[in-house]
Amino acid sequence: SQTIHQWPATLVQPVGSPLSLECTVEGTSNPNLYWYRQAAGRGLQLLFYSVGIGQISSEVPQNLSASRPQDRQFILSSKKLLLSDSGFYLCAWSVSGQGANSNQPQHFGDGTRLSIL
């Protein structure tokens, strides 16, 4: 069966420090991968998605970046964190293949709670 791992679960970072959040998926090949941010009491904001190794699409311009160095690994990074980067970060995957996606759900990790001091 497929599983998704996201770490760390919680992170407290000072303003201006770098960030690296990692997400890995097991049990499937060539998944679509997603990073979302959820501010307190708010909905989901899609940050990045990837349909293959090295292919990253950004939905919202910001000081964050994403990379996909391996098929089932998705990394969210920042060189300098801002206070506004605080939030709950969620990684998700779905079955690959355009057309098929519209019938396929997303599968989410447990999230990373990021607090910026």
Added chain:
Amino acid sequence: GDSVTQMEGPVTLSEEAFLTINCTYTATGYPSLFWYVQYPGEGLQLLLKATKADDKGSNKGFEATYRKETTSFHLEKGSVQVSDSAVYFCALGGSYIPTFGRGTSLIVHP
């Protein structure tokens, strides 16, 4: 573009009450529709889905019917429990990117 509109929350109910959370959508084509649930401090979990008009998705006592004529996918449960307290998200599928509603918080009191 595609959009999903959910009722504003929080929805506050007593245990064993009937639940309805409204969801309407606009979309091109015929996407699948989903309900996800997010318990406090956790990621989203798929609750149920429907892939075509008049399909009924069901899971854990929750149900939702894909109504093409009213572009709706309302979530219902006949008798809620305290353990159902969570945030519920309605979503429609897209070729790569699904569209999520803003979420509706449900609080169930004993």
